[in-house]
Amino acid sequence: MQTEAEFKDFILNGHLHYIPHISIDCAIFGYHEQQLKLLLIKHRNIDGWCLPGGYIKRTEKLVEAANRNVKERTGVDNLFLQQFKTFGDPDRIQFNKFDEKKWLEAVGIDSWEGNWLFNQTISVGFYAITDFSETVLQTDITTAECAWFDINALPKLEYDHDEMVSDALHTMRVHLYHYPIGLNMLPEKFTLSEIHALYETLLDKKLDISNFPKKLIALGLLKKLDEKRSIGAHRSPHLYSFDKEKYELALKEGLVLS
Amino acid sequence: MQTEAEFKDFILNGHLHYIPHISIDCAIFGYHEQQLKLLLIKHRNIDGWCLPGGYIKRTEKLVEAANRNVKERTGVDNLFLQQFKTFGDPDRIQFNKFDEKKWLEAVGIDSWEGNWLFNQTISVGFYAITDFSETVLQTDITTAECAWFDINALPKLEYDHDEMVSDALHTMRVHLYHYPIGLNMLPEKFTLSEIHALYETLLDKKLDISNFPKKLIALGLLKKLDEKRSIGAHRSPHLYSFDKEKYELALKEGLVLS
Known part of the structure; x- marks a missing residue:
């Protein structure tokens, strides 16, 4: 209008x-x-x-x-x-x-x-x-x-x-405990720290670092890439991306991350 | 009408x-x-x-x-x-x-x-x-x-x-993962098996026997009574009841059982 x-x-x-x-x-x-x-x-x-x-x-x-x-x-x-x-x-x-x-x-x-x-x-x-x-x-x-x-x-x-x-x-x-989240909110390739920070920010609380990423990996939603990001002399964390097919399916059906 | x-x-x-x-x-x-x-x-x-x-x-x-x-x-x-x-x-x-x-x-x-x-x-x-x-x-x-x-x-x-x-x-x-349930669906005093069966029936899947009861006890929603039910020669499981005040509060605020 x-x-x-x-x-x-x-x-x-x-x-x-x-x-x-x-x-x-x-x-x-x-x-x-x-x-x-x-x-x-x-x-x-x-x-x-x-x-x-x-x-x-x-x-x-x-x-x-x-x-x-x-x-x-x-x-x-x-x-x-x-x-x-x-x-x-x-x-x-x-x-x-x-x-x-x-x-x-x-x-x-x-x-x-x-x-x-x-x-x-x-x-x-x-x-x-x-x-x-x-x-x-x-x-x-x-x-x-x-x-x-x-x-x-x-x-x-x-x-x-x-x-x-x-x-x-x-x-x-x-x-957040039942649907995947993060697509279009994180870079195409991201570190586990970045997705962890997304969950902490959305939930507004401190979480065990392995909490959500571990579950997402177990469900096949996160794929570990053969690629690292260099962020310092001795720090080069692995990069991950979403498996978009599994992500879309999980979005439709809902799942229990807990 | x-x-x-x-x-x-x-x-x-x-x-x-x-x-x-x-x-x-x-x-x-x-x-x-x-x-x-x-x-x-x-x-x-x-x-x-x-x-x-x-x-x-x-x-x-x-x-x-x-x-x-x-x-x-x-x-x-x-x-x-x-x-x-x-x-x-x-x-x-x-x-x-x-x-x-x-x-x-x-x-x-x-x-x-x-x-x-x-x-x-x-x-x-x-x-x-x-x-x-x-x-x-x-x-x-x-x-x-x-x-x-x-x-x-x-x-x-x-x-x-x-x-x-x-x-x-x-x-x-x-x-079920975020609100308490069971009041008016279980007897006033019930066994852990009974509340476990309620969750299994509502979720339509097998669950680890300690899964939900353990979380409910940890959150103070279930009170262990100084009373047992005799259901056989060597079986007399403890009875539990809901803490109604905590139950009502959890119902209002929601909580993460997971």
Whole structure:
């Protein structure tokens, strides 16, 4: 959505193209060299920060709507996307009344009586993880700002999005024990220290150095390469890469790393 | 919903009380003495079996709607309820067109033009686990039948409910590694063999006998009682019970048993 005309049409006639009463919100985590960040946006005409999200087109599957939203903000397509929780509470109607009124004013409409956006909304939460250094953040006509924040220095978020972030982190951390992770977050060839650091950063705790790498090797997800990296006089650790076929299969089926 | 008049009002005016476009479906698992079952229902006027479910009242939180549905079918209140996935797909509209037409006919209405039930529906899946021997199954005006089926002998289900059951089982099994389980599924005092059998049955695989019990004891969730059960000449295993305070806390916060 790029023009004022499209924005006005979305507000007036969006229900013809989108399912009312239900939205998605995306917690997009960004990892790079032991830093974990979260993507936040500011909606047009609204002061506070919140998660990016939107409505679901009547022709879309849920995950397609999430993928579209993530791509629109980051430029990255086909990220690993997982649902973490769906949020529904009669109180959620209050948030919308406030915000969408500002939107109606923004496009010069006096009354929101009967407008499709004035509904109690249930929101499906998805999380994604990517390498934040590879993203190109983009705003549009509904999004005033878009930025990465360190996970340990988040501002207070609008609506129930603080709770969403906490639930997204919790589910992402549970999933680390059941799904492989790291593709597109590590270099093509990496050391065991680098993948260990990825797990420590995502879990936000110290781990036994052999913990995850050992399990990944045992499951055939990590391949030891006939190649070393020289990082000092007497230090040249072996390099590893993912077995992409096994990785994709494990992603589909889930597995118990524990 | 018990009377024909209430049923007709639900079909004609349900949108005043329930949120359109979104439903819940519940995979209610039943455990008892190494058997795992699933609760299935037949909707009024519809032949096949499916998961119990329904719509969300405008005054309810999502989990309250799930709890109400589970209670209506099983008579059991406040079960451990967890979301497993939300299902949204443009194809889901087809299911509804077919079934709800039968419902309209059943209450003697000719046309469903503009009816609130004729919508693409997104459904939030919850799972619950209980002791099936403690439940009292109940039908109502929308539910023709209600029965427990062995998890390994399920009939082919209506709609996308086969996929839902598969996803519910998968998520339930992942959760076994992160949340405590067993309260209301085991006797008040139980042996380590009994809780071991519970885990083996739910995971559908053989486990090292000390695997889960050892972790539960280490986390303080299991208390060894000063009491034994006599089960034979030379066999009198110690009895255990849950530390309910720690159990509730672990349920809230989640923990890594692995």
